[in-house]
Amino acid sequence: MSRPESRLGAHLPVSPPTLADVAERAGVSRQTVSNAVNNPDLLRPGTLERVRQAIEEMGYSPNRAARNLRTRTSQLIGLRVSPVQEGTANAMMDRFVHTLVETSALAGHHVLLFTGDDEDPVAGYDNLLRSTAVDAFVVTDTYLGNPQAAWLAAQRAPFVAFGRPWDRASARHPWVDVDGAAGTRLATEHLVEQGHTRIAWIGWRKDSPIGEDRRSGWLTTMHEHGLSTTGLASRVEDTVQSGGEAAAVLLDESAPTAFVCASDTLAMGVLHTLWLRQLAPGRDIAVVGFDDSQVAQVYPVGLTSVRQPLEDVAVEIVRALQSLLSHQPTPEDGVLLTPTLVVRESSARPEADVPA
Amino acid sequence: MSRPESRLGAHLPVSPPTLADVAERAGVSRQTVSNAVNNPDLLRPGTLERVRQAIEEMGYSPNRAARNLRTRTSQLIGLRVSPVQEGTANAMMDRFVHTLVETSALAGHHVLLFTGDDEDPVAGYDNLLRSTAVDAFVVTDTYLGNPQAAWLAAQRAPFVAFGRPWDRASARHPWVDVDGAAGTRLATEHLVEQGHTRIAWIGWRKDSPIGEDRRSGWLTTMHEHGLSTTGLASRVEDTVQSGGEAAAVLLDESAPTAFVCASDTLAMGVLHTLWLRQLAPGRDIAVVGFDDSQVAQVYPVGLTSVRQPLEDVAVEIVRALQSLLSHQPTPEDGVLLTPTLVVRESSARPEADVPA
């Protein structure tokens, strides 16, 4: 009676039952059904059971649009997908995204993807924010000078960043990041344990704070062990070719026995150079990459690599989002997680040419 | 006057302007503003300009929840993210997802990610459908026996599949797929042109229709050229190790000079075996993979690989979704796209040991 449209014809998709339909069937009012869903404690056990059964029988699920309109939330978290970089090994985002989707589902949220204008990076955020399409954002590419975080903070929009605010410590927004220096420290310690003393670094250009962070882990570990780093560092673009060329120069000029790289992409370049020179990775020269990409995993000579705990990052981000959205002040500003080292053949112990 | 909440205080996030706010400022009614947004043709140019200016000044954007409630749409497309497979090279999904997000944005849609229960694969779909959270789905993993497509069809839920319906041709839902056989045909033709006559196949187990499709391209091309395929085919699991073992067996027993593989993962296994045997890929033995994964791109010896036109697939899927959602009957049931071959060093011309 209350839903004439359901009588239109069986060949059309039947519109789903509403709160009122369930209420009628259970013999209670709308609000009671709503309470059964959102505040079960308010109902007498008998009533609750009756309503629950009606919900079950009719396959009721609250209409999201109506709920969103009333509660002024969307239960959605916006995530900007960055352009795909071909020719690099860093495809770790799906690992992160998957856990993010799973974890936020547990918190009752879904993940909404969107792209950004290249010329106006905040346009996508602005649209979603103004149309109240998402409750919060997860910002992933917090490179230096990226205006997104600052803009979102200025808009008082809830968001959590994957990545530290590099530019100024005054930015007080929640963030989660992986300690890159700790990762390269692990890598360097591992190589020192294997008996290496001439360990080279191949990283990114100086204006990349992430690259400098990773470099610092190598540098301090070398110095802690009293090892020289003179002529053993190189800063290049993040491409296979650059990594290979840097490795060639370092091998010629400084004769390192091991390489620590800021990325698996660079490490692949090093492996290429070793291959050209008939040097066996792991036996002749050790190589360690960063990101534990699929390349590192399927390369014939398994590539030792620093693995970011992306699953934990996603969990922490969702945790921060929840306290942000429930207006509980976050206890600390940021969470810094420690990566692990996945040891494979490319960093096996050198045999006799290095003094133990 | 009409928005008392905006007076609460400047330290709270100001709630965005509504249709009524814009109407008041522009000196028109709500409906006129709505028309200015959705049906500009209905307005007199002068009025339209005035409303547009008010919209611009106030930074108005229609509240999505309200619009969704009224129009019974969500402008969202659901995409289930499948679990990440570690240790394989097939991370092509982000290429697809990115274009999907971009293209559907042009059509006014956003992409919503969700995960599925492993035990109840349709649970995620069911929830989103019943709560009218999404307008349609994109189904990606249409392996044999996957109940999702059939279930969605039974629910009369709008969806487009990436992948042909393998089980029964009677399934009449829109789909977009890549012609795997055409891809392996390209690969095989390419190798024949290089002078190869003993071209081996390493694929997946027989119960994989995708694998059988790809295998058929190799098989028919071989036969068309009058080449024998006896003892040159192998069916294994999709792992690096399996690929390597299969290559070793084939090399020992049938002495092929080239390999066509159903995936880059298998091709990596082949390259590993070649490396162990001191055989140079491209010079001694040619290898072709499938998917043009990042591994193929950054491997020191570039891996020739069949590249799926994932960007085109996404575009076609959005196109099909649009006609589906606008209730225009789709002209054809499915779209089959042709992949391309990316030639790299691993399939360079053999030198003298193969008769031209």
Next chain:
DNA sequence: GCCGGTGCTTGGAACGATCAAGGGGGACCG
């Protein structure tokens, strides 16, 4: 038997947009 409190339930209003129908004014025609 009356009163007050407790605990569940109820109807009305609101969220902000679109749909359907109604109205005012000018142009055009008779």
Next chain:
DNA sequence: CGGTCCCCCTTGATCGTTCCAAGCACCGGC
């Protein structure tokens, strides 16, 4: 000059949910 049409705009109703305040039954105490 009156009627009709059309164009452009306005008004009231509605989508399905949650918030709010009031209603009502029940129980114990006096």
